[in-house]
Amino acid sequence: MNGITELCTNTQLLFDADGALLQRRRKISPTYHERMIWGQGDGSGLRAVDSKVGRIGQLACWEHYNPLARYAMMADGEQIHSAMYPGSIFGDLFSQQTEVNIRQHALESASFVVCATAWLDTDQQAQIVKDTGANIGPISSGCFTAIVAPDGSLLGQPVRSGEDVVIADLDFTLIDKRKQLWIPEAITAGRNCSVC
Numbered sequence: 001m002n003g004i005t006e007l008c009t010n011t012q013l014l015f016d017a018d019g020a021l022l023q024r025r026r027k028i029s030p031t032y033h034e035r036m037i038w039g040q041g042d043g044s045g046l047r048a049v050d051s052k053v054g055r056i057g058q059l060a061c062w063e064h065y066n067p068l069a070r071y072a073m074m075a076d077g078e079q080i081h082s083a084m085y086p087g088s089i090f091g092d093l094f095s096q097q098t099e100v101n102i103r104q105h106a107l108e109s110a111s112f113v114v115c116a117t118a119w120l121d122t123d124q125q126a127q128i129v130k131d132t133g134a135n136i137g138p139i140s141s142g143c144f145t146a147i148v149a150p151d152g153s154l155l156g157q158p159v160r161s162g163e164d165v166v167i168a169d170l171d172f173t174l175i176d177k178r179k180q181l182w183i184p185e186a187i188t189a190g191r192n193c194s195v196c
Contacts, residue, residue: 007039012060012084017052028069031062048078054172057111058082064101074109079175081105087117087143088125094142095160106148110178112155112170113148119163150178 010027025045030038046069048057057073057080064070064083073081083105085098098117106113120128120139129136146158147168155168 008037009041010034010038010060012045012058012082014049014051014056014058014082022049022051022056023047023058025058027060028063028066043072046072046076048073048076054079054170056080056082058084061085064105070105070108074111078109078111079172080170081109081111081113083113083115085115085117085144087145088120088139089142091138092141095144098142098144099146099158102144102146102148103152103154106150107152107178107182110150110175110182112150112175113146115144115146115148117143117145117159119143119161121163150174 010030012023012025012027013021014023014025016022023045026041027034027038028041028043028046030040048055055077057076057078059066059069059073059081061084081102083102085094087095087098098115102113102115105111125136125139128134128139141161143160144158145164145166147155147166147170149155151174155170156166159166
């Protein structure tokens with residue numbers, strides 16, 4: 001390979017409605033057991049991009065615990081935030097934490113949050129238990145796939161287990177209503193504002 005080392009990174013791909021690739025971003029820093037597989041990312045993908053449906057920002061899993069990464073999305077004017085989590089890991093507490101993370105981001109950013117979590121089917125769960133001897137409990141729950149409005153409310157029923165689809169119409173006037181109360185990028189940046 002002529003001295004070039006291949007790097008495997010946790011990467012998010014964002015496609016537009018016509019199938020065009022809008023963004024390929026690497027998770028900034030692998031967390032927990034990901035460190036055994038994924039390489040270090042960088043901050044070049046910490047930006048929102050324009051799409052046919054609106055301005056979209058995205059973060060993966062525990063990047064949502066990083067206030068500066070979330071602020072980068074807010075400051076870049078995201079209208080829709082794409083949140084991705086593994087699901088089927090760590091059990092019900094992980095599902096609850098995911099819900100808190102995405103609802104807080106919707107409130108803070110005044111954006112819609114579309115959250116997708118993975119699900120292990122019964123055959124996959126059985127194989128993991130067979131291969132590792134682990135308890136099935138944590139890998140048989142932990143999902144929270146949902147769409148959240150800028151006011152933090154859930155749009156439709158979230159998916160907590162199994163394969164399913166969550167669909168909602170996004171009323172972009174809700175972003176403006178939320179920003180009448182809270183302008184995240186102005187307040188955090190210390191700009192003069194009417195509500196602090």
